[in-house]
Amino acid sequence: MNQVSHTAAHSGMALWAVLITSSFYAAAEVTGSVDPIFLTALRLAFSAVLFLPLVFLRGEASLSRSHLAGHAWLGLLLAVYFASLFEALRHTSVVTTALLFTLVPLMTLGIELRLIPSANSRGRIMPMLMGASGAALLIIGRAGHVVVSEPYPILVYAAGCLAMAVYSPLSQWLKKDSLRQRSPVGMTFWNMLFGAVFLLGYTFYDGGWRTAALLDVADIGWLFYLALFATLGTFWLLHRATASIAPATVISYIYLSTLITTACHWFWFKQTPVILEITGALMVGFGMFALFQVGKRRGSAAA
Numbered sequence: 001m002n003q004v005s006h007t008a009a010h011s012g013m014a015l016w017a018v019l020i021t022s023s024f025y026a027a028a029e030v031t032g033s034v035d036p037i038f039l040t041a042l043r044l045a046f047s048a049v050l051f052l053p054l055v056f057l058r059g060e061a062s063l064s065r066s067h068l069a070g071h072a073w074l075g076l077l078l079a080v081y082f083a084s085l086f087e088a089l090r091h092t093s094v095v096t097t098a099l100l101f102t103l104v105p106l107m108t109l110g111i112e113l114r115l116i117p118s119a120n121s122r123g124r125i126m127p128m129l130m131g132a133s134g135a136a137l138l139i140i141g142r143a144g145h146v147v148v149s150e151p152y153p154i155l156v157y158a159a160g161c162l163a164m165a166v167y168s169p170l171s172q173w174l175k176k177d178s179l180r181q182r183s184p185v186g187m188t189f190w191n192m193l194f195g196a197v198f199l200l201g202y203t204f205y206d207g208g209w210r211t212a213a214l215l216d217v218a219d220i221g222w223l224f225y226l227a228l229f230a231t232l233g234t235f236w237l238l239h240r241a242t243a244s245i246a247p248a249t250v251i252s253y254i255y256l257s258t259l260i261t262t263a264c265h266w267f268w269f270k271q272t273p274v275i276l277e278i279t280g281a282l283m284v285g286f287g288m289f290a291l292f293q294v295g296k297r298r299g300s301a302a303a
Contacts, residue, residue, distance in 0.1 A: 009244040010292055016237040017257040023230030024261065034215055035208030036086045039223070041199035044078070046227035047235070048193040051185060060186035066178035067190070074171055074187075075194020077163040082195075083202055084160025092153035095143045100157050101254065102135045107165035109248035115173040118246055127290035128248065131255040134283025138262045141276030168247030171239070184239035192235060249291050259284045 004012070055061050063071070088097055105128055113121055171191075175182065182190075203209045215223075241250045259281055265271045273281075 003244045004240060006244060009241040009250075012237045013241050013245075013250060013253040014256065016234050016241075017253045017260055019229050019234050019237075020254070020257040021260045021264065023226055023234075033211065034219070035203060035211040036089075037083055037199055038203040038208045038211060040082045040086075041196050041203060042223055043227050043231045044192045044196035044199065046224060047232035048189050048196060050228060050232055051189040051192075051236075054185050055189045058183060058185055060182065060189070063190070067182075070174045070179045071187075071190035072194050074167060074174070074191045075196075076198055077167045077170070078191060078195035079198035079202070080163040081160040081167075082199060084156050084163070088153040088157035088160070090153075092149040092157075095139060096149045096153070097157055098139045098258075099136055100154065100161055102132045102139070102258075104161050104165050105248055105252040105254065106132060107162060108168055108251050111166055112169040112172075112246060112248050115169045116176075116247075121246075123294045124246070124249060124291060127287045127294065128252055129287075130283050130290070131252055131287030134280040134285075134287060135255040135258040137276045137280030137283065138258050139280075141274045141280060142262055142265060165251075168238070168242055168251055172242050172247050175243075184236050184243070187239040188232065188235040192231070249294075252288070252291055255284045256288055 052061075085097060109121065109124065109128060112118075171179075171187065175187075179187065200209070238250060262273075262277055262281065266273050266277075
């Protein structure tokens with residue numbers, strides 16, 4: 001797989017953070033009475049269909065046994081994450097899940113050290129801790145409080161966060177062996193397709209598919225927008241970046257997305273920033289800059 005430059009990978013992930021932020025607002029436009037897991041399955045399925053022509057053009061439409069196993073595992077991790085998120089949200093607040101998700105990059109780093117250790121891993125610990133702490137302050141500052149949750153949703157979503165943390169390092173590890181011929185296009189298509197299949201299977205089991213009758217034309221339009229930009233685009237950018245920069249650094253861009261979301265509330269919704277948000281914004285900014293510099297020095301040393 002052809003690698004993009006260090007700067008291009010980071011620039012792509014900055015765009016990823018913008019697209020992730022936009023997805024929150026677009027998702028809010030879809031009818032709230034439709035089962036969220038079913039909606040996510042549709043998003044993944046629509047995204048895979050949109051990528052199908054490119055998959056045929058690149059000759060990645062066939063699956064060997066090793067390809068099947070690799071993509072199935074990665075698709076299952078996506079399904080576990082989304083299913084756990086929506087199950088947790090039935091019992092706790094968005095603030096609680098958002099705070100838990102700030103731990104995913106650090107969890108990713110731990111798994112990365114086991115699967116694909118690199119020389120600059122220690123140098124990324126402090127910037128990532130700063131970014132995670134800053135993102136937590138942004139979330140708490142915007143919410144104005146921390147909700148004490150019951151153990152059940154925390155344990156459920158923690159399992160989902162672990163699945164998401166495994167996703168990128170496992171993807172990169174598999175690219176060295178069974179999936180080494182897969183491009184970002186092929187990885188995005190097949191992982192999303194398997195994720196959609198697992199999620200659709202779950203909704204048929206629990207009956208969530210029946211809410212499809214509540215979808216209207218506007219909902220379908222928003223779903224295609226989400227499928228094209230917030231799902232297909234973000235997964236392609238993620239797989240494109242992991243070919244050049246470490247998986248834990250890639251997923252750390254969720255901190256930048258948190259900062260962008262908060263900035264939208266400041267400027268779009270005319271909300272006055274509180275001291276926690278300002279402190280968190282500075283910490284995220286310094287943390288992300290430090291991560292960029294650590295990766296840049298590694299790239300220069302390798303050259």
